[in-house]
Amino acid sequence: MPGCCEDLQDLEQRVQRNAAELGQEAFWEQELRREQAREREGQARLQALSAATAEHAARLQALDAQACALEAKLRLAAEAPGPPSPTASATERLRQDLAAQERQSVEVQGSLALVSRALEAAEHALQDLMPPARGKSLPGAPQNPALVSSLSPEVAPMRQNWR
Incomplete structure (x- = not known):
């Protein structure tokens, strides 16, 4: 009987270890x-x-294009010969339009800077969420740590200009 008791105790200990391992496995599956x-x-x-960054960048480009067109009109109006009164009022109107476009451009650039900072914070947070490389990656985890920079091909060249 002593051999049976020892075998029984060994089996009980093995059952307890297996139960503990199963509990740990369930915990780690939930964490995953x-x-x-x-x-x-x-x-x-x-x-x-x-997407917001790309939208702001496109809007900024459009505003820049409008500002360039207004500057060209101003130059033409200033160089054009003729009576001063109609040209002067048109020139003044173009200057006001240009000033408004410049204000909008500054506002969009400010928004773009905010979005850029938020994007950098999100990239940093996403990097913190990625598990460290341990030889074996977790199922469903990104395989490429450069995932953040590859999400939107338009963002990478724009971000270089912001920094």
């Missing part, structure tokens, strides 16, 4: 699901910020 959800949220936020 939470991390994957946080990563998806971070990627969605990053994509939204990238």
